[in-house]
Amino acid sequence: MHRKELAIAPILESSLGIKSLVLQDFDSDLFGTFTRDIDRPASQIETAKLKAARALELSGLDLAIASEGSFFPHPILGIAYNRELVLLLDQKHDFAVYGEYLSTDTNFRHQEISSYDQAYEFALKIGFPDHAVILMPDAQTAKSSIYKGITSMEILENTVIDLLRIYPTIHIETDMRALYNPTRMKNIVKATEDLVRKLQQLCPNCNFVNFDVGELLKGLPCELCGLPTQMIRAHIYKCDRCEFQQEILFPTGIRVADAMYCNYCNP
Structure with missing residues (x-):
């Protein structure tokens, strides 16, 4: 749904021979959104498992890959921290393995603004237009009032002006969905490489993966x-x-x- 296969699929195919199928009708937003209009149903790992299990159910296959990301303050530095998981669920052999990558390399940011100039300055700092922004009346708002995937300066200006006609201040934040955030996509690549490493690391006693x-x-x-x-x-x-x-x-x-x-x- 968010084109993560662009980061994940080539690595899985070249390293493990896995050919990926993307389910076109799979709505991963049902498992939570960064804009908080839909809550994540479980922890990051468990949510990735739920996604993978649903993909298996819809596809009828026995191997699924799911990705799940989160952002939170670094426990020591206090700056934004990105944790990416890429999970493989093998229904046939009854196991799940996930690769993980943690990084401060993220443009995760948000701000309350009262003018287009503030929105423009925010956009430049986060790498616009290669990285998209989201606008909404406030940080916690109804889904119908969220404007996602803004990558055009004209759309950014028009949307900010329209919202400020109604509200004295509005909320702007980075769009953290992978297809709108090349920086996050690079971190997903690293998590995929970690998954491959674990799948190729075999137990010397039983020859099983993820040793x-x-x-x-x-x-x-x-x-x-x-x-x-x-x-x-x-x-x-x-x-x-x-x-x-x-x-x-x-x-x-x-x-x-x-x-x-x-x-x-x-x-």
């Missing part, structure tokens, strides 16, 4: 005193199917931690 890091072990020794630090010493890889685990020491190739990270040498 991936399930736990991080701290305790990398300090380079000066040898005491354990909070730096990562090992990755624990886990298999969802047979529950086999494998510890990989010094996954980054670093065997000792800089003394600046040691609570004894640098309390």
Whole structure:
């Protein structure tokens, strides 16, 4: 519906030989919209599973791909953060695997405006017209009052002027749907690559997919005193199917931690 296959399908075909079919009558907006007129029915992962399950039901096939994105403040930096998931649901073999990519590379933004000049300035900052904007009377409004996918300066100006004739201030925000947001589309590519990585990472015990890091072990020794630090010493890889685990020491190739990270040498 939002042309995500442009980012996802070529990677799946070249890496895994999967040929993608896009269901033309599939309304993914039923599973939530960025403009908040339709709430997401579950968590990001569960919503992607619901989308994929619905695609399987409509297509009669046994393999489905679904994508789901979210935006929220970075837990440390406070700036906008994008989390993209691309999920594969295999009905025949009864498993789901998702690739993930988190990035501060996003133009996610919103603002209350009272003039066209403010709308014009906002549009330039978010990469208009390659990136679209949305206009509405306020941040929480009826679906009939939302103007999406604006990529024309003329339409932007006319819509802003028309709305400001009715309301003293209006709400403008970036259109985060993938087909109107090339920056987000790049992040979906990264999530798809992560999905492929997990599908090609096989368990050494049962040869099943998604043999991936399930736990991080701290305790990398300090380079000066040898005491354990909070730096990562090992990755624990886990298999969802047979529950086999494998510890990989010094996954980054670093065997000792800089003394600046040691609570004894640098309390």
